[in-house]
Amino acid sequence: MAKIQVILTQDVAGQGRKGDLISVSDGYAKNFILKNNKGIIATPEELKRIENQKKKDEKRNEEEKKKSIALKERLEKEKLVIKVKVGENGKLFGAITNKEVASELEKVFGIKIDRKKIECSIKALGEHKVTIKLHPEVKAEITVVTKG
Structure with missing residues (x-):
């Protein structure tokens, strides 16, 4: 053989x-x-x-990683504020989804990030940490502030 x-x-x-x-x-x-x-x-x-x-x-992968690291540093410096509807006792109507975070990132920073790369489940007012996978080796933790 x-x-x-x-x-x-x-x-x-x-x-x-x-x-x-x-x-x-x-x-x-x-x-x-x-x-x-x-x-x-x-x-x-x-x-x-x-x-x-x-x-x-x-x-190409190395260049993408460098861009992702620069983007991570930019995102982690600032807070993302999302206005939401709140009930009488301070609870949100529904939850903040990764789709809403993605659209808010596009509005505020002008950055289009696929919603599937955003990990979040926000169900209360205040500051929350949200993880975004920018690259297989780079994850950014941004602060999302929900206000009523």
């Missing part, structure tokens, strides 16, 4: 992730990986191209 080296173009369960160089049997490579466009045969040219692509991806 001959083994050949293949560069994965997609994640393959039990084999590896996109961009990995794996060694598999000749039949598996031809009948599954190559047939379903999940990989390409590893040639010196392809290996060099993949290496260059990885370097570009790392550089």
